[in-house]
Amino acid sequence: MTAVGASVLPPAEQRKVVSGLQVGIFVAALDSTLVSVALLSIARDLGGASLIAWVVAGYTVAATVATPVYGSLSDIHGRQRMMTIAIIVYMLSCIGCLFAQSMTQLLVLRVFQGLGGGGLVVLAQSTIGDVVPPVERGRYQAWLSGTYALAALTGPITGGYLTAWFGWRSVFAVSLPLALIALVLTRRILGGLPRPTRVHALDYPSVLILAVGLTGLLIALTRIGQGARLAEPASLALFAGAALALIVFLRRQFRVAGPVMAPDLLTNPRVLWGSLASALAFFALIGGAVMLPLALQTIAHDTPDQVALKMLMHALAVPCGAFFSGRMMPRGMRFRRNMVAGALLGATCAGALALLSFESPIPVGLAMLGLGLGIGISLPPGIVAVQVAVAPTRIGAATAFLGLARSLGSAMGLAILTSVLFSALGTDGSGSAALLVRQAGAASASLVTGFSMVFACMAGALALSAAAALQLPPGAPPAH
Numbered sequence: 405m406t407a408v409g410a411s412v413l414p415p416a417e418q419r420k421v422v423s424g425l426q427v428g429i430f431v432a433a434l435d436s437t438l439v440s441v442a443l444l445s446i447a448r449d450l451g452g453a454s455l456i457a458w459v460v461a462g463y464t465v466a467a468t469v470a471t472p473v474y475g476s477l478s479d480i481h482g483r484q485r486m487m488t489i490a491i492i493v494y495m496l497s498c499i500g501c502l503f504a505q506s507m508t509q510l511l512v513l514r515v516f517q518g519l520g521g522g523g524l525v526v527l528a529q530s531t532i533g534d535v536v537p538p539v540e541r542g543r544y545q546a547w548l549s550g551t552y553a554l555a556a557l558t559g560p561i562t563g564g565y566l567t568a569w570f571g572w573r574s575v576f577a578v579s580l581p582l583a584l585i586a587l588v589l590t591r592r593i594l595g596g597l598p599r600p601t602r603v604h605a606l607d608y609p610s611v612l613i614l615a616v617g618l619t620g621l622l623i624a625l626t627r628i629g630q631g632a633r634l635a636e637p638a639s640l641a642l643f644a645g646a647a648l649a650l651i652v653f654l655r656r657q658f659r660v661a662g663p664v665m666a667p668d669l670l671t672n673p674r675v676l677w678g679s680l681a682s683a684l685a686f687f688a689l690i691g692g693a694v695m696l697p698l699a700l701q702t703i704a705h706d707t708p709d710q711v712a713l714k715m716l717m718h719a720l721a722v723p724c725g726a727f728f729s730g731r732m733m734p735r736g737m738r739f740r741r742n743m744v745a746g747a748l749l750g751a752t753c754a755g756a757l758a759l760l761s762f763e764s765p766i767p768v769g770l771a772m773l774g775l776g777l778g779i780g781i782s783l784p785p786g787i788v789a790v791q792v793a794v795a796p797t798r799i800g801a802a803t804a805f806l807g808l809a810r811s812l813g814s815a816m817g818l819a820i821l822t823s824v825l826f827s828a829l830g831t832d833g834s835g836s837a838a839l840l841v842r843q844a845g846a847a848s849a850s851l852v853t854g855f856s857m858v859f860a861c862m863a864g865a866l867a868l869s870a871a872a873a874l875q876l877p878p879g880a881p882p883a884h
Contacts, residue, residue, distance in 0.1 A: 418536050422544050424589035425528040426551045428487065431494070431582045432524035433555035435463070435517070438563040438579070442572040449572065452507025458626075462511050465622040466518025468811035469615045474523035475804020476606055476664050478530060479797060484594035487527045491587045494520030498583065501576040524586075525552070526800075526807040531594065533791040533799035545784040546730020550723035553780070607660040610653060614664055617649030621812075628819040666798070669805050674793035677875040679806050681743055682786035683813030684869035688750060688862040689779050690814040691821045692718060695862075696772060699855045703762040714765075718772040725780020739785030743873035746785075750778025751866035758859035775862075782869065789876055817865070821858050828854030 439460060447456045478486040497517035504510040532544050566574045624642035632639055657663040657670060669675050697715055700706045706714065729742045753774035760767050787806060794802040829850050 418540070418544065421531065421535050421593055422547055424586075424593035425531055426548065427582065427586040427589055428491070428524040429528050429548050429551045430555045431579060431586055432467075432521045433552040434559045434562070434582070435521055435579055436556060436559065438559040438575055439463075439514075442563055442567040442575045445567050445572040446510065447507070450504070450507045450510060455507045455511055458511055459507075459514050461622075461626045462514045463518035463521065464811070464815070465619055465626070466515045467522030468622060468808065468815070469618045470519045470522030471526050471807040471811065472614065472664055472801070472804040473611055475526050475530060475800040475802075475807070478527055479800040480606060483527055483531045483534065483800070484590060486523060487531075487590045487594065488587065490520045490523030490527065491583055491590060492520070493517075494524070495580060495583045495587070496520075498576050498579050502573050502580075526804045529787055529807070530800040530803040532787075533803065534796070543730040545787045546726045546728075549726040549730075549780070549783045553719065553723040553726070556719075605662045607656070607662045607664065610656050610660060610664045613649055613653045613656065617646045617653055618808075620646035620649065622815055625815040625819040628823055634823070664801075665805060666801060668794065668798060669802060672793055674876055675790050675802055675805060677872050678786055678789040678793065679809035681747070681869045681872035681876075682783070682790075682806055683809040683816075684865045684872065685747060685750075685779055685782045685786065686810040686813035687817035687820075687865040688754060688775075688869075689722070690817040691858065691862045691865075692772075692775055692779070694818060695821055695825075695855065695858050699762055699858075702851055703855065704765070704768070714769060714772065717769060718776040721773050721776025722780040722783075725777040726783050727780075728777075729781040730784045738878060739789045740873055740876045740878050742785040743782045743789065743876070744870045746778045746781030746783075747866045747870035747873060748778070749781065750775050751863045751870065753778060754859050754863035754866060758856045758863060762855075778866070782873075786873075789873075817862075821861060824857050824861055825854045828857055 443456050443459060446459065474486055474490065494517055497513050497520055500513040501510060501517065504513055528548055529545065532548065536544050562578070563575050566578060620642045624639050624646065627639060627642070628634060634640075654665075654670065657665050658667050696718060697711050700711045700714055725746065729746065732738075732742065753771045756771040757768065757775070760771060762768055787803065790802050790806045791799050
């Protein structure tokens with residue numbers, strides 16, 4: 405099979421392709437946070453408040469399950485075709501969500517929306533690997549990482565204003581024109597990319613087994629993140645079923661002709677170490693996004709506008725760190741150096757947050773800034789490290805493998821960190837983290853201890869990320 409990305413484009417064409425991909429990335433990232441602010445309005449209108457958390461979780465689970473499948477299919481059928489399918493599925497689901505009449509309908513449609521949105525990020529990152537030489541990939545991957553962070557930052561603000569002015573259905577309406585622009589650009593800009601000349605079949609039973617395993621695992625992690633006990637029979641059954649399905653899936657990949665995750669990925673130490681380092685970075689990324697606002701509100705007694713201002717500094721630090729890392733990486737392709745330095749900076753600042761008093765705004769603000777910069781610095785080189793570790797024909801599958809690892813890292817981060825907070829508060833874990841914090845009372849001793857443990861866990865995850873990155877070679881391996 406001819407490599408999907410065998411032809412590197414001139415710099416002007418590279419920038420044109422990346423500009424088109426940024427729209428798709430923006431759509432996917434915006435949707436991941438846009439709906440969260442509208443959840444209460446949706447529950448009041450449609451009822452079914454018990455399902456409200458799954459309107460967000462259903463999208464996340466579906467997007468995670470779809471990620472490795474899109475990666476493998478794009479290596480077979482080409483990036484443009486799979487990107488077109490992903491956007492169309494996303495758009496049709498948006499239209500359905502716009503007219504949903506019950507919470508059950510909305511939840512089902514959000515799952516389909518996740519099946520579409522899950523392909524946008526991984527396909528965009530894979531396309532960079534097709535058209536940009538390894539020495540320049542860090543810069544362009546930084547553009548995509550910065551776009552993702554910017555969209556995720558503006559999502560809650562945009563969603564809040566739209567819901568207040570036009571109602572919650574406008575949250576889904578605003579995504580449609582953006583998705584349509586992404587579709588037009590995808591058809592126009594990516595149409596000239598190389599396509600596979602020989603198509604081989606994908607093992608679809610493996611797809612089904614993987615979907616069952618990942619769905620069970622993510623539902624179990626999401627339940628824990630929402631307050632369920634690990635020892636509950638339902639949680640244990642979900643974890644056991646997920647483990648069994650994933651073991652069957654991994655064994656099958658070594659025996660079938662068209663594996664979803666080929667043995668060359670599962671046995672490639674550079675792919676495995678790079679994915680582990682990135683997963684641990686995302687563990688801390690989700691921790692900062694969820695736990696920092698809660699700590700600022702309850703321990704520092706900050707008002708919502710003050711929290712927004714402080715979180716703005718932290719959130720902007722992530723894309724700034726990514727841009728800086730991408731600009732520095734082409735000088736010798738020292739992606740391991742950037743990954744280790746970023747993770748260690750983040751670990752130091754997370755450790756500082758575990759020790760600092762949140763009533764001290766300047767030290768806490770500097771630590772939040774450093775945490776965001778450190779995580780941002782570690783993100784683009786993680787993608788490049790994985791992509792340069794495989795042949796051009798495997799870039800899509802390798803990038804999807806990395807995307808899956810990052811999604812699982814985020815899910816585990818939310819589950820573990822909220823469980824640590826629940827344990828410190830001495831609750832039975834029923835309800836959301838925000839509700840438990842309100843019940844515990846602002847600035848209680850148990851609350852301060854709980855958040856200290858949370859940030860210590862984040863520091864540990866980032867230190868382990870640096871250790872995993874150290875297992876990678878200093879720069880790019882010899883060309884395939």
